[in-house]
Amino acid sequence: MSDEKHMNSRRKVLIKAVRGIGLMGLGGAIWGTTARKLKASDMVLRPPGALEEKNFVKACIRCGTCVETCPYDTLKLATLDDNIAIGTPFFEPRSIPCYMCPDVPCVPVCPSGALDIKGIAKQDASGKTAEPDINKARMGVAVVDEETCLAYWGIQCDACYRICPLIGEAITLDYKRNERTGKHAFLEPHINSEICTGCGLCEHACVTEKAAIFILPRNIATGKVGAHYIKGWDIADEDRLKNKDEDRAKETSPEDILNDWEDLFNDD
Numbered sequence: 001m002s003d004e005k006h007m008n009s010r011r012k013v014l015i016k017a018v019r020g021i022g023l024m025g026l027g028g029a030i031w032g033t034t035a036r037k038l039k040a041s042d043m044v045l046r047p048p049g050a051l052e053e054k055n056f057v058k059a060c061i062r063c064g065t066c067v068e069t070c071p072y073d074t075l076k077l078a079t080l081d082d083n084i085a086i087g088t089p090f091f092e093p094r095s096i097p098c099y100m101c102p103d104v105p106c107v108p109v110c111p112s113g114a115l116d117i118k119g120i121a122k123q124d125a126s127g128k129t130a131e132p133d134i135n136k137a138r139m140g141v142a143v144v145d146e147e148t149c150l151a152y153w154g155i156q157c158d159a160c161y162r163i164c165p166l167i168g169e170a171i172t173l174d175y176k177r178n179e180r181t182g183k184h185a186f187l188e189p190h191i192n193s194e195i196c197t198g199c200g201l202c203e204h205a206c207v208t209e210k211a212a213i214f215i216l217p218r219n220i221a222t223g224k225v226g227a228h229y230i231k232g233w234d235i236a237d238e239d240r241l242k243n244k245d246e247d248r249a250k251e252t253s254p255e256d257i258l259n260d261w262e263d264l265f266n267d268d
């Protein structure tokens, strides 16, 4: 793209983003609404490699370069109507998902580090980060509504499963006998949240009127177990327990206990 065309296209993106802001001169009442809308929404989905939401909003300079670079028009810059920090990029997978470009063109062009290539980079043999790997992106995580997913009704549908770029890893189909009919099976989609990138191709492909599989930001969709629960069947997790016990033993060594007693009788 020539420099002039590049500038024109960037201008168009920015004009689109700030179109609503021109109305702000209408007075204090409207400014109140605007201020509320400037608050970052918890539900927003950001491009691959985005920093954690609060840091992302601080770092993004609203230049629109990632939006321009995306070949699928997946990314948009937020306007006043979006209830997201104005001018920041986001995507809505039901309309246009992230197509998981292998070269992730939207990330290296970010001038501010709000999209951080290190967050999605492969490591080379020496442990240094090399080129980006879109499979490492964690834009969100897919969630299945078992009440409205047709596969959970026993109707044959695997649209989300077939479209997934990480088929059989991020999404699997679990076979279950349909006791209601006695002769059919349920093939229920399940998400592996550790592998799902949150690209939203599944949400885009879902055949129900409102998608029965949809992408949520990871902090909304996932729980937190707490460090004291251990997976007894997982050696790595067992090691975590051993290390924790050793750390605790170090923290309360006999010397520490003696020192505590000395402190107890110390009049100073």
Ligand code: SF4
Residues within 6 Å of the ligand: 047, 048, 069, 070, 071, 072, 073, 074, 075, 097, 098, 099, 100, 101, 104, 105, 106, 107, 134
């Ligand atoms: S990875 Fe590709 S499709 Fe996804 S947001 Fe970036 S440029 Fe767009």
Ligand code: SF4
Residues within 6 Å of the ligand: 059, 060, 061, 062, 063, 064, 065, 066, 067, 087, 088, 089, 109, 110, 111, 112, 113, 114, 115
């Ligand atoms: S390229 Fe980076 S700084 Fe520019 S709008 Fe996209 S995320 Fe923000």
Ligand code: SF4
Residues within 6 Å of the ligand: 141, 142, 163, 164, 165, 166, 167, 170, 171, 191, 195, 196, 197, 198, 199, 200, 201, 202, 203, 215
């Ligand atoms: S969002 Fe859907 S299509 Fe994308 S990786 Fe996750 S399960 Fe697969």
